[in-house]
Amino acid sequence: MTNFSALQVAEHRSGADEIKTLIYSDQNDSCISCHNMGEMLRGFTDNKGTNFSFVSHYGKERIDYPAQGTNAYCNKCHNNVSAVFPFNDPANRTISNHSTNYASPACADCHASGRIHNSTLAKPVLLLPNSTYCTTCHGQEGSASMKNKDKHNGNVDCTQCHLNSSRSIHPVRYLKEDGSTWSVSKANSVNCTNCHQEKSTNFTTAPIIPDPIKHSSNISNGTIWGIFWTSESGSCFYCHNDTRHNATALGKLMH
Ligand code: HEC
Ligand code: HEC
Ligand code: HEC
Ligand code: HEC
Ligand code: HEC
Ligand code: HEC
Ligand code: HEC
Numbered sequence: 252m253t254n255f256s257a258l259q260v261a262e263h264r265s266g267a268d269e270i271k272t273l274i275y276s277d278q279n280d281s282c283i284s285c286h287n288m289g290e291m292l293r294g295f296t297d298n299k300g301t302n303f304s305f306v307s308h309y310g311k312e313r314i315d316y317p318a319q320g321t322n323a324y325c326n327k328c329h330n331n332v333s334a335v336f337p338f339n340d341p342a343n344r345t346i347s348n349h350s351t352n353y354a355s356p357a358c359a360d361c362h363a364s365g366r367i368h369n370s371t372l373a374k375p376v377l378l379l380p381n382s383t384y385c386t387t388c389h390g391q392e393g394s395a396s397m398k399n400k401d402k403h404n405g406n407v408d409c410t411q412c413h414l415n416s417s418r419s420i421h422p423v424r425y426l427k428e429d430g431s432t433w434s435v436s437k438a439n440s441v442n443c444t445n446c447h448q449e450k451s452t453n454f455t456t457a458p459i460i461p462d463p464i465k466h467s468s469n470i471s472n473g474t475i476w477g478i479f480w481t482s483e484s485g486s487c488f489y490c491h492n493d494t495r496h497n498a499t500a501l502g503k504l505m506h
Contacts (some may be wrong), residue, residue: 269374273337279303284337286310322348323358331451347422351435353396356388377417380408387465396433404500411453412441412495430454441495443487 262270275281285291286306293309300308317323328334329346340345348355364369377384382402389400389409402408412426415420415433424433425440430451438485446454448462462488467475480486491502 258368259370260368261367262372263367270372273339282306288335290335309384316366319366319369319456320357320359322359324366325358325362342418349421349423351422352437360388377420379414380410382408382410383414385409400496401494401498403497405498406456407454442484443491443495444484447487448483 253399260282261267262433263272264278265272265275272281273284275284282308283302287302287461291311291313292305293311315446317327326346328336329343334344345410348358349361350356361375362421364370375384386400386409389397396427400409413423415424415426419433422435425437425438426433426441427447428441430441430449430453431447433484444462445451447460450459451457463483466486474481491500494500494502
């Protein structure tokens with residue numbers, strides 16, 4: 252509908268294509284559920300109207316909102332425990348950004364930019380397991396922390412080590428050494444030995460090598476002739492490199 256060149260409300264309503272709000276069978280009820288909130292109305296005392304007339308006659312232009320395209324604009328509702336609008340899922344009031352340890356990309360880098368009803372806004376579809384979505388950004392040149400990330404051995408997906416559900420795109424996490432807990436801290440995250448020496452239930456296709464490694468049956472073999480490695484996990488890095496993000500996991504011995 253484009254009657255009278257009226258502003259089109261594509262996203263952020265019950266029946267939207269991508270960004271749906273609380274479901275009402277009547278779309279008008281969806282509009283009213285937000286537009287009748289006190290902060291959406293001009294002050295008035297002639298309290299004779301109906302829901303529709305409040306919205307139409309007393310609607311306030313929210314020129315007080317942060318500029319579109321900024322995180323602050325989205326966070327006015329999505330990172331604000333006192334946001335008054337009707338949420339299906341209370342967790343949508345406290346969305347963190349993608350990255351915790353590094354400067355994060357902006358909401359607009361993944362959701363596009365616009366005011367809340369603009370058709371430009373998007374909700375990306377993220378089916379797990381997944382790597383293609385991630386490598387659009389992480390598979391390229393960039394800062395040292397960003398660039399050239401690949402699936403481990405061409406087969407283990409980014410999400411298997413970084414997301415415990417599709418929601419944990421914000422914030423992304425690290426799978427811990429026990430193979431089942433997650434946190435935003437990098438400390439004690441999965442290393443080679445956790446998957447290749449212990450049978451991890453989530454990574455059953457990982458080939459298992461002996462524990463301790465049999466390069467020499469002496470556990471401290473790396474230190475016998477000098478400083479080569481001082482721990483079992485250090486030994487894997489010594490011969491293979493940190494190949495957690497390499498399509499060819501055998502690493503440097505191959506070249
Ligand atoms: C989740 C709450 C919410 C829902 C649902 C909602 N709106 Fe909005 N709407 C807002 C907010 C907040 C603004 C102001 C945003 C801004 O200025 O960037 C707004 C802005 C508007 C504007 C632009 C007003 C201006 O100042 O230019 C129109 C028109 C509008 N809404 C109509 C509708 C209609 C029609 C529906 C139902 C189909 C609807 N809205 C559903 C919250 C909502
Ligand atoms: C005026 C408040 C408001 C603003 C501003 C706002 N949103 Fe929302 N948004 C909502 C509400 C309310 C919902 C419904 C969530 C629910 O039902 O749990 C929603 C839903 C969403 C959803 C879908 C949630 C789901 O579970 O499918 C996405 C994605 C989203 N918003 C992204 C954004 C982005 C990106 C911005 C900034 C451009 C933004 N929103 C700005 C209030 C807002
Ligand atoms: C790196 C990309 C990325 C960034 C940056 C990002 N999002 Fe998202 N967002 C997504 C993806 C992908 C989904 C869909 C997740 C799913 O399917 O559950 C999503 C879903 C959402 C949802 C729906 C609830 C959910 O968790 O599924 C909301 C609300 C939302 N984002 C808001 C924001 C806000 C606000 C920001 C900025 C503070 C932001 N997003 C930054 C990629 C991103
Ligand atoms: C829109 C681009 C974009 C997409 C898509 C994206 N990322 Fe990121 N990600 C970034 C940026 C930018 C950073 C910050 C890194 C930096 O500045 O060096 C980051 C940071 C990270 C970090 C480090 C977080 C921390 O706080 O330590 C991890 C892990 C990560 N991303 C994994 C993923 C995974 C897994 C996916 C796919 C599900 C994904 N990213 C999708 C842009 C993106
Ligand atoms: C086998 C598990 C595993 C897979 C698969 C994996 N990662 Fe990681 N990733 C890690 C671990 C563990 C760290 C933390 C490294 C550390 O402690 O230094 C990490 C660190 C990162 C970082 C932070 C910067 C850095 O280099 O430390 C980014 C960004 C990242 N991964 C993105 C990705 C992306 C994108 C993919 C898919 C292409 C992916 N990862 C696949 C385990 C994995
Ligand atoms: C989170 C679990 C996990 C971690 C951590 C991990 N791997 Fe793997 N790795 C796997 C899985 C699963 C496969 C099998 C993938 C496949 O089917 O191709 C694999 C494959 C391999 C292969 C290929 C084996 C072959 O026969 O093709 C090598 C070599 C390897 N990993 C070495 C390493 C090294 C070295 C590290 C540490 C830098 C490491 N892996 C960390 C899960 C892991
Ligand atoms: C002294 C060097 C060296 C060290 C130390 C070492 N590797 Fe290897 N690794 C190799 C070589 C060489 C191969 C290839 C053997 C072959 O092709 O038959 C290999 C093969 C593998 C494979 C593939 C096995 C298979 O059955 O397909 C895995 C997995 C692996 N290493 C993991 C590890 C892990 C985990 C560690 C640390 C605990 C480690 N490696 C320490 C040199 C080493």
